[in-house]
Structures are given as C-alpha cells and as structure tokens.
Amino acid sequence: MNWQPDVARDFSDYLRDESRRLGQAEFITFPASTEELAAALRDAHARHLAVTLQGARTGIAAGAVPDGGSILNLSRMTRVLGLRQRHGLFYALVQPGVLLSAFRTALAKREFDTAGWDADSRAALAALRAAPRQMLTADPTETSASLGGMTACNASGARSFKYGAVRHYVEALHVVLADGATVELRRGAQQARGRAFTLALPDGRSLASPLPAYTMPAVKNAAGYYAADHMDLVDLFIGSEGTLGAIAAIELRLTPEPALEWGMTAFLPSTAAVCQFVRRARGEYAAGSGPLAAIEYFSGSALALLRHQKATNPAFAIIPDIPEGFAGAVYVEIHAETEAAAQTTLEKLVEFLNACGGNEDTAWLATTPQELERLHRFRHAVPEAVNLLIGERKKTEPGLTKLGTDMAVPDGALETVMALYETDLARLGLESVVFGHIGNNHVHVNILPRTLADYETGKKLYQHWAERVCGLGGTISAEHGVGKLKTALLAVMYGETGIAQMRAVKQVFDPDRTLGRGNLFS
Ligand SMILES: Cc1cc2nc3c(=O)[nH]c(=O)nc-3n(C[C@H](O)[C@H](O)[C@H](O)COP(=O)(O)OP(=O)(O)OC[C@H]3O[C@@H](n4cnc5c(N)ncnc54)[C@H](O)[C@@H]3O)c2cc1C
Incomplete structure (x- = not known):
C-alpha cells in the first residue's frame, strides 16, 4: 500500500x-x-x-x-466511467474526484475520454451528441468542488430553488465500506422497511439496523443522516460526510438545459420589501415546477461592501455601478423554453418589483448569456469580497475568521428569521454581510468580527440562532454540511436521542469508528 x-x-x-x-x-x-x-x-x-x-x-x-x-x-479518481440512456434520460457514471467545472466543460463540449468505455456507453454518447444539451443542475458557487464531495455533503446552490440538491440526481452509488467491502446502492433496489434496514453485501454478509426515528425538517437540508420511512438506502450515504463509507463512483442523472436563461437583479427599499417580493414571486411560481431557477438575496451591507471594493480594488472594477438608496437586492433567474414564456415571467416579476417599492429602471436585466454571466459574477463577488475583508483583518488579528451561517427555515418563517438576524446583529453591534438563497429561506449570514470579542459574541449568537431556527422547524445546515464545526448545532437540531440513533447506524457500517473521525459526532 x-x-x-x-x-x-x-x-x-x-x-x-x-x-x-x-x-x-x-x-x-x-x-x-x-x-x-x-x-x-x-x-x-x-x-x-x-x-x-x-x-x-x-x-x-x-x-x-x-x-x-x-x-x-480521491483527487486522482477523475474519470467519467461511462454513460447510459434510459427512457430518454441520460446518466453519467463518474469517479468521485471529477471536478464540477471539468464535468460541466465535458458536458458542454460533449467530449469525454472514452478509453475503456463499453458499447452501451459509446452508443449513449452518440445519442447525447444528437440530443438537446444536458446539464448537471447542482451548482455550488465553488465549481472546483468534486462530484464525490458534493454527493457526500448533498451540496446545492442558487438553482436549487428549481432543481433541488444533488440527492435528487443520484441514481446509484458504488461505496467502499470501512473494512474494504464494496457495495452498489441503487435507487429502488435496496429499501428500508419502515425505519429499519437489512443490506446484503456481495461478500455474503448482511448489515441490519434501525434508522433514526427523527422527522427531518421540511426544508432544504444537509444536516445529519437522511432518515425516512421505506427510504432508499442510497439516500443514507448521500450527505453522510465521509462517516459511513467512501463513495467510489456515482451515477448521476442529467437534465436537459433550458432553451433560455434570463436574469434580473433588482433593488428594494427594505428587507420587508424583499420578503414581500419573494412571497409574490413564490406565490406565482412554485419552487421546483415553475420557471424560476433561483431567487437570491443581497443585504444592504453586501451592496455597500461591493461598492467599496469596486471603488478601491481594480479586481472588482468590472461589476456594474450599484444604485444608492436601497436596503437590499434580489437576483431572480428564469429558465424557459420559449422567448414568449420568459418574457411573460419577466413582466410579472417587474410588476411585483414595482408593487414592492422597487423600480424597474434601476434593475439589471439579462437576456443574453453574456449579460447573465455579468449578473452571476456580481453574485459571486460577494463571498470574494467577504474573504478579502477577513483576510485584511487577519493581518492585525490572526485569530479572526468569518462566521458564516447555513440555516434554512420553512416558507412561513421567512420574515421571522430575517427580522431575528437583523435585530440580533444590530443589538450586539456586529458587522455582517447577508446573502444567499432566499427563495429557499436559506440565507448565509456572514458575521465579520473586528475583534476576538466580536468573534466570541458571534459564536454564541450562532448557537442561539440554531435553537431559534430549529424551533421554527428549520435546519442548522441547508447545504454545507455539519463537518467538524457544527456538531454542537446538530445536537441542537436532533437532540441527544437523534445523535445516538445516528451513532447506531454508523456502528453497523464502521464498528471501529475510523471513518470521518470528528465529523457529525463530537
Ligand atoms: C467560495 C465557496 C462557495 C461555496 N458555495 C457552495 C454552495 O453554493 N453550495 C454548496 O452546497 N456548497 C458550497 N461550498 C462548499 C463546498 O464547495 C461543498 O461542500 C462541496 O460539496 C465540497 O466538495 P469537495 O469535493 O471540496 O469536498 P471536500 O471538502 O473534500 O469534502 C467534503 C466532505 O465530504 C467527504 N467526502 C469527500 N469525498 C468523499 C467521498 N468520495 N466519499 C465519502 N466522503 C467524501 C469529506 O470527508 C468531507 O466530510 C462553497 C465553498 C466555497 C469555498
């Protein structure tokens, strides 16, 4: 070895x-x-x-x-192992180290290294080249993430408003367990009975366990083991953060690209107006089934930080001039099959914008790929600006790091949670930038500590918000996972009983507790 x-x-x-x-x-x-x-x-x-x-x-x-x-x-496991076409849909079998960016490029060019591919894969590639363009819908902002890491975290991103998280696109996993045994888990093939499962391994052994009895929050969620009645066992490994087994290959379902992708970044006078706009947009176009792929948020402080970076840092010179006098902004992305459908949706959104105190004259519209790219860059500039600011502060106070939340709440609690964040940050005098996936009631509050005292205050606030968000029926992590940093918050969410039930599942797959030590469990 x-x-x-x-x-x-x-x-x-x-x-x-x-x-x-x-x-x-x-x-x-x-x-x-x-x-x-x-x-x-x-x-x-x-x-x-x-x-x-x-x-x-x-x-x-x-x-x-x-x-x-x-x-x-696993960064050397970078091969796309094959393609399949079933019932008009395409599936790619990938090694876990394939990067999202590399996979997207290969899909866009429809060019793969086909050495070792079987005849079915080659036939599927020919069909893929003749078919409408396909995409992998999961879109974490960081495209240098690997497909294995994304599956292990159940990653998602802005477009999860329409398409959901990685989980929805995983058809099968090849998993290597802690003792080296391999097993293929396929959707529909191995399922729990109620809240218990028995899994037959190819070496003749059987693994059996109850599943956690908790009810997962009905929100976008990437915290702890997936547990539901009669669930597919593949779902247990998606989002298990390297604690149950190593994902050695992933079969991912691809989605046809929409014919048109349009966008609008629009500015609003208050957080309440932003929430009102989100409600109207969601009321008209339901998450998942409608033409809205993303509804994103930028706080007034995020806009101020970008304005400052644009004025002082040449790397940010390309972002557009941000209008003054607004307390927040939203970015909405439309995916449509015809120009008429995209136009109708855009007109409706502009109507909502005007009704919520915004103004279409200050909004930025994107109806071409180049214009859309400009809006995407603006969106991506926020975390970059935050990291730069923290980097500067670390020069004088090396112990500082940003504190970024990843919590989500049910639709009904959007206004409550936004008010909670604003009130607590103002009361404690903490500097912050808030941005993210407001369509899913999932914004990232980035607390920007100026001193170590701020940092400690921020950490306590984080714990307090976890309690409040869980009380509202939400999750402590909607997409980044628990890792080693949020184990205490996972205990807030599922209680010691839920954690013990998760431990029992881990015990079955990894009795020596060697995998992913420190992840999920403190
Ligand atoms: C600037 C920035 C923006 C980001 N934006 C988003 C976003 O929009 N949405 C989002 O969801 N995330 C986001 N992330 C977080 C990160 O990109 C995701 O969590 C991503 O899924 C991690 O993938 P990775 O390959 O880097 O995994 P790693 O960081 O290497 O690992 C993540 C976890 O998965 C486990 N793991 C990795 N590979 C395997 C495997 N093959 N089998 C079993 N376990 C494995 C690891 O043990 C670890 O617990 C962002 C990160 C940055 C830095």
Whole structure:
C-alpha cells in the first residue's frame, strides 16, 4: 500500500480545507481506482488507522480536515466511467474526484475520454451528441468542488430553488465500506422497511439496523443522516460526510438545459420589501415546477461592501455601478423554453418589483448569456469580497475568521428569521454581510468580527440562532454540511436521542469508528 508518511512536511496543504482549520495526519494516499481505494481501506482497517476522505477540499465545515491517522485523497479518481440512456434520460457514471467545472466543460463540449468505455456507453454518447444539451443542475458557487464531495455533503446552490440538491440526481452509488467491502446502492433496489434496514453485501454478509426515528425538517437540508420511512438506502450515504463509507463512483442523472436563461437583479427599499417580493414571486411560481431557477438575496451591507471594493480594488472594477438608496437586492433567474414564456415571467416579476417599492429602471436585466454571466459574477463577488475583508483583518488579528451561517427555515418563517438576524446583529453591534438563497429561506449570514470579542459574541449568537431556527422547524445546515464545526448545532437540531440513533447506524457500517473521525459526532 502506497501510504506517504511525513504529511505535515510534504503534504501540508492536505491538512486543511476551505474552513481554514488545520488538522493532523500521519499518512496520506491517492488511490486512482475503486480497487486501490478498497485496498487502502482494508489496510487502514487492519491497522486501526483513522481515515479522512477528501475530495477537492472546498468544504467549509472542516469535514475533509484530518483528525489524526490517515488521509484518503480521491483527487486522482477523475474519470467519467461511462454513460447510459434510459427512457430518454441520460446518466453519467463518474469517479468521485471529477471536478464540477471539468464535468460541466465535458458536458458542454460533449467530449469525454472514452478509453475503456463499453458499447452501451459509446452508443449513449452518440445519442447525447444528437440530443438537446444536458446539464448537471447542482451548482455550488465553488465549481472546483468534486462530484464525490458534493454527493457526500448533498451540496446545492442558487438553482436549487428549481432543481433541488444533488440527492435528487443520484441514481446509484458504488461505496467502499470501512473494512474494504464494496457495495452498489441503487435507487429502488435496496429499501428500508419502515425505519429499519437489512443490506446484503456481495461478500455474503448482511448489515441490519434501525434508522433514526427523527422527522427531518421540511426544508432544504444537509444536516445529519437522511432518515425516512421505506427510504432508499442510497439516500443514507448521500450527505453522510465521509462517516459511513467512501463513495467510489456515482451515477448521476442529467437534465436537459433550458432553451433560455434570463436574469434580473433588482433593488428594494427594505428587507420587508424583499420578503414581500419573494412571497409574490413564490406565490406565482412554485419552487421546483415553475420557471424560476433561483431567487437570491443581497443585504444592504453586501451592496455597500461591493461598492467599496469596486471603488478601491481594480479586481472588482468590472461589476456594474450599484444604485444608492436601497436596503437590499434580489437576483431572480428564469429558465424557459420559449422567448414568449420568459418574457411573460419577466413582466410579472417587474410588476411585483414595482408593487414592492422597487423600480424597474434601476434593475439589471439579462437576456443574453453574456449579460447573465455579468449578473452571476456580481453574485459571486460577494463571498470574494467577504474573504478579502477577513483576510485584511487577519493581518492585525490572526485569530479572526468569518462566521458564516447555513440555516434554512420553512416558507412561513421567512420574515421571522430575517427580522431575528437583523435585530440580533444590530443589538450586539456586529458587522455582517447577508446573502444567499432566499427563495429557499436559506440565507448565509456572514458575521465579520473586528475583534476576538466580536468573534466570541458571534459564536454564541450562532448557537442561539440554531435553537431559534430549529424551533421554527428549520435546519442548522441547508447545504454545507455539519463537518467538524457544527456538531454542537446538530445536537441542537436532533437532540441527544437523534445523535445516538445516528451513532447506531454508523456502528453497523464502521464498528471501529475510523471513518470521518470528528465529523457529525463530537
Ligand atoms: C467560495 C465557496 C462557495 C461555496 N458555495 C457552495 C454552495 O453554493 N453550495 C454548496 O452546497 N456548497 C458550497 N461550498 C462548499 C463546498 O464547495 C461543498 O461542500 C462541496 O460539496 C465540497 O466538495 P469537495 O469535493 O471540496 O469536498 P471536500 O471538502 O473534500 O469534502 C467534503 C466532505 O465530504 C467527504 N467526502 C469527500 N469525498 C468523499 C467521498 N468520495 N466519499 C465519502 N466522503 C467524501 C469529506 O470527508 C468531507 O466530510 C462553497 C465553498 C466555497 C469555498
């Protein structure tokens, strides 16, 4: 087994992810195939080594940060293994280290490395080239994420308003368990009976366990194990954050691209007006089935920060001039099949904007791919500006880091949660930038501490919000996962009983508790 020692000296980058937390490990290896991955896990199992799985390390909850033992980094498992066409739909079988950006490029060009592909895959590729363009709908802002990491976190992004999270597109997983046993989990093939399951492994063993009894919040959710009556067992592994097994291959369902993608960024006079606009838009166009792919939010402080960066940093010069005098903005993306349908939707949104105190003359419209790209860049500039600001502050206070929330609440609690955030931040005098997926009642509050005292206050506030959000029927993590940073918040959400029930499931797949040490469970 090709374990590399001296991780701290030769592979120090692999001791971190985007959370910037620093971990420790004794060994690292980079398997390139399922066989190599299984051999590494068998070996680690025999030696009782802790194993932290890594994709592209873009996670921000420290899930890929090792907690001793070994690192299994899957960034060399980068092959698209094949394609299938069934009932007019396309499915891609990918290794976990394929990056979202690389997969998107391959799909856009319809060019894949077909070495080793079977005849069915080659036939499916010919059909794909003749079919309307296909896309992978999950769109985390960070496109250097790996498809394995995205599946392990049940990632999503702005377009989850229409398309949902990664989970909805995973048809099957090839999983290697902690002891090196492999199993294929396919939607519809292995299902729980009520809240208990028995899983037959190819080596003849059977694994059985009750599932957690909790009711998951009816919101966009990426916190803890998925648990529902009669569920597909594949769903247990999606979002399990490297604690139940290593995802060695993923079969992903593709979606035809819409004929047209239009966008509008519009400015509104108050947070209440923003919420009113969201309500009107959602009332007209339901999440999932309508033409709205995304409804995103920018707080007044986010707009102010971008204005400042544009004035002082040449890297931000390309963002458009932001009109003054507004307390927030929304970005809405329309996916439609005809120009008439897109136009009708846009006109309706403009009507809502005007009714909510906005003004169509200050709105930015995008009806071409170039214009849409400009609005996307504006959206992406917010986290970049936040990171720059924190980077500056760290120069004088190295202990500082941003505190970013990832909570979501049910539709009915949107105004309550937005008011909660605003009131608490003002009461405690904390600086913040709020942005994100308001269509799903899921905004990221980024607390920007100026001092370590601010940082400590922010951390306590985070815990308080977790209690309030869970009380409103929400989740402590809608897309980033729990990792090592939010284990206390997961306990707030599911209580000690729920955590114990999750532990019982883990015990069945990983009795030595070597996988993903420190993730989900403190
Ligand atoms: C600027 C920025 C913007 C972001 N925006 C979004 C966003 O819009 N939406 C969103 O959902 N996320 C977002 N993220 C978070 C991050 O990109 C996602 O969590 C992503 O899914 C992580 O993928 P990764 O390959 O980097 O995984 P890693 O960080 O390497 O790992 C994440 C977790 O998955 C586990 N894991 C990785 N690979 C496997 C595998 N093959 N089998 C089992 N477990 C595995 C790891 O152990 C870890 O627990 C953002 C991050 C950044 C830095």
